[in-house]
């Protein structure tokens with residue numbers, strides 16, 4: 001008998017097709033997020049749950065008894081929405097989809113960096129509103145990107161890919177903070193310097209880009225004190241997770257001119273975006289588009305499928321995180 005699996009949201013058609021061929025799959029054709037009650041039922045009725053980054057799997061939805069689920073194959077690299085300790089306690093394997101969204105997420109980080117520095121969102125809004133008066137020497141003056149210093153917080157795959165684009169594409173000087181020592185050819189080739197503390201990175205950077213995981217350990221890593229430690233004309237870019245930044249503190253820093261602007265692809269309680277941010281011109285806001293390309297979304301699905309296939313074949317699971 002094929003394992004029973006449930007997919008919590010619509011996935012790319014090519015991957016849904018393979019899931020249908022290889023498993024006894026229940027799809028979410030309406031693409032409406034599952035409720036906590038539906039999640040609880042899923043743990044009792046399916047061998048595998050295939051959630052994604054917008055689902056919430058706290059301890060409270062894991063079953064107290066009669067759990068049927070043996071694997072949670074997450075569609076996404078970030079897994080801070082899953083209580084992995086609760087999964088372990090219930091003998092449930094958890095996997096993610098690393099590697100395949102590195103380039104596209106780094107591309108979005110650079111898009112935000114350029115857009116906020118060069119006032120692209122603001123300019124487009126002005127033009128579409130029919131308010132552009134024509135070229136003049138003082139119109140919508142932004143900040144030059146080339147040659148500036150980029151500070152990376154979290155020098156993993158996506159941090160490095162972002163740094164690489166900034167250094168080789170825009171001649172940017174790279175400094176970074178990472179909890180463990182990073183010493184590899186890629187980092188050396190960029191002349192990137194690892195600094196001792198986040199504060200050191202903030203003090204030196206014209207742009208700060210966040211690439212650390214979300215969840216309890218990094219919640220509000222960028223708080224009011226750290227925003228104050230940034231240079232006055234600096235910009236904050238976040239393509240990691242919304243909860244890494246204290247959003248109220250960020251709004252305050254932007255309103256007071258403590259920092260020059262922000263480019264954000266992620267928010268603490270998506271899809272809610274604080275009104276304090278949407279009314280500001282010096283902020284570029286995207287609806288969590290980091291991995292949103294055809295190629296990457298299919299590749300993420302294929303990764304989840306590989307994890308699932310290996311698990312049910314009794315083979316080592318490639319992307320196991322718990």
Ligand code: DGY
Pocket residue numbers: 053075076077078079101288289290291292
């Ligand atoms: C992830 O996979 O964690 C990303 O945030 C999705 O774009």
